[in-house]
Amino acid sequence: MKTVDLALLGFGNVGRAFARLLLEKYEELQRDHGFKPRIVGIATGRHGVCINPQGIKLEELVEAIDSSERLDLNRFNTQTPVIDSYDFIQQVPAQVLCETTPVNPQSGLPALDFLRAGAKRGLHLITANKGPVVFGFRELTELTRQKGKLFRFESAVMDGAPIFSLFRHSLAGAQIRGFYGILNSCTNLLLERMREGESLEQAIAYGASIGITETDPSNDVDGWDAAIKVAALSNVLMGQNLTPKDVNPIGIRGITPQMIQEAEAQGKRWKLLCRGGWENGKFVCSVAPGMVSADSPLYTVDGTSSFVSFELDVLPGLGVLESDPSPKTTAFGLLSDLIDIVRTEQA
Numbered sequence: 001m002k003t004v005d006l007a008l009l010g011f012g013n014v015g016r017a018f019a020r021l022l023l024e025k026y027e028e029l030q031r032d033h034g035f036k037p038r039i040v041g042i043a044t045g046r047h048g049v050c051i052n053p054q055g056i057k058l059e060e061l062v063e064a065i066d067s068s069e070r071l072d073l074n075r076f077n078t079q080t081p082v083i084d085s086y087d088f089i090q091q092v093p094a095q096v097l098c099e100t101t102p103v104n105p106q107s108g109l110p111a112l113d114f115l116r117a118g119a120k121r122g123l124h125l126i127t128a129n130k131g132p133v134v135f136g137f138r139e140l141t142e143l144t145r146q147k148g149k150l151f152r153f154e155s156a157v158m159d160g161a162p163i164f165s166l167f168r169h170s171l172a173g174a175q176i177r178g179f180y181g182i183l184n185s186c187t188n189l190l191l192e193r194m195r196e197g198e199s200l201e202q203a204i205a206y207g208a209s210i211g212i213t214e215t216d217p218s219n220d221v222d223g224w225d226a227a228i229k230v231a232a233l234s235n236v237l238m239g240q241n242l243t244p245k246d247v248n249p250i251g252i253r254g255i256t257p258q259m260i261q262e263a264e265a266q267g268k269r270w271k272l273l274c275r276g277g278w279e280n281g282k283f284v285c286s287v288a289p290g291m292v293s294a295d296s297p298l299y300t301v302d303g304t305s306s307f308v309s310f311e312l313d314v315l316p317g318l319g320v321l322e323s324d325p326s327p328k329t330t331a332f333g334l335l336s337d338l339i340d341i342v343r344t345e346q347a
């Protein structure tokens with residue numbers, strides 16, 4: 001049985017959910033996909049670093065995650081301690097680097113540099129981070145290709161829902177003309193709460209109480225998270241070279257409870273709409289609030305769900321709806337990338 005050695009860079013919500021999923025699907029991966037995943041190293045910012053060439057026991061790792069004690073990954077280390085994340089990337093005896101560090105919507109750094117280092121070392125790359133996809137898609141694809149490796153990033157947009165793999169595999173041969181949808185689940189939830197009578201501030205406080213909005217919610221509320229996703233889809237699927245600034249997003253701060261009630265009275269709902277595509281030979285894209293009526297597929301996309309519809313030369317409309325995602329959904333995106341890498345190597 002083939003063993004695939006993984007290095008995890010970042011071990012927060014997504015990294016931990018990925019470890020749990022590997023344990024849950026350990027037998028299934030061997031039975032259905034012919035490989036055993038083995039975590040040989042984990043690096044974090046404040047929770048320690050470990051390298052163990054024999055593989056960290058998944059049961060013990062998950063037990064440590066679930067324990068009430070603060071996670072200290074140093075206890076799994078069997079090697080000389082590494083200095084920092086770059087040293088970790090050089091030392092860890094892995095075949096695949098899974099990167100899940102925080103997103104930087106301005107530059108993609110330092111995650112982009114971590115992945116550059118991994119590619120130059122000859123590792124396959126998997127990331128859930130939109131930053132390196134937007135700012136480094138072509139470069140990382142080329143760097144990995146030069147070493148006969150792959151760069152995968154299914155979780156970067158709409159968590160574990162298949163978007164990039166859909167175009168890579170099932171829709172190979174189709175030309176994409178445009179897309180529209182709801183790509184930021186946080187603002188979608190905030191608008192729903194406002195429809196139920198809350199102010200934006202109350203909705204943000206609710207979002208924070210359930211872990212959906214961050215302490216500084218401007219990344220979501222001002223449209224930057226949606227803009228980086230629009231840039232990622234445009235760059236990867238439509239050959240563009242956009243940054244989130246190029247998308248010039250308009251967030252939802254201008255939407256008042258009164259506007260929401262007026263829309264309701266007309267049978268409409270406010271949504272943060274994302275678009276990209278060719279219009280009269282020019283590529284245009286946007287993130288801005290807009291009203292949708294009940295006959296739109298976006299009307300019933302509620303809570304933290306998201307939706308994207310693609311217009312293709314061979315399929316006038318193809319929609320993907322992702323309902324109620326969780327870190328496990330994102331972890332599944334990482335797993336599907338891993339399976340894709342193993343399959344491509346075997347082919």
Ligand SMILES: NC(=O)c1ccc[n+]([C@@H]2O[C@H](COP(=O)([O-])OP(=O)(O)OC[C@H]3O[C@@H](n4cnc5c(N)ncnc54)[C@H](OP(=O)(O)O)[C@@H]3O)[C@@H](O)[C@H]2O)c1
Pocket residue numbers: 009010011012013014015043044045046047048085100101102103110128129130155156159326327330
């Ligand atoms: N949460 C989701 O469902 C979701 C969905 C789609 C995409 N994503 C993307 O996935 C990534 C991870 O999200 P998350 O929710 O898991 O974030 P998170 O909980 O904040 O975890 C981030 C992890 O990165 C570590 N880290 C920070 N700086 C580092 C550095 N310089 N070197 C090594 N490790 C470092 C942190 O370590 P410490 O905690 O020890 O500081 C932590 O383990 C983000 O890019 C996010 O945009 C997340």
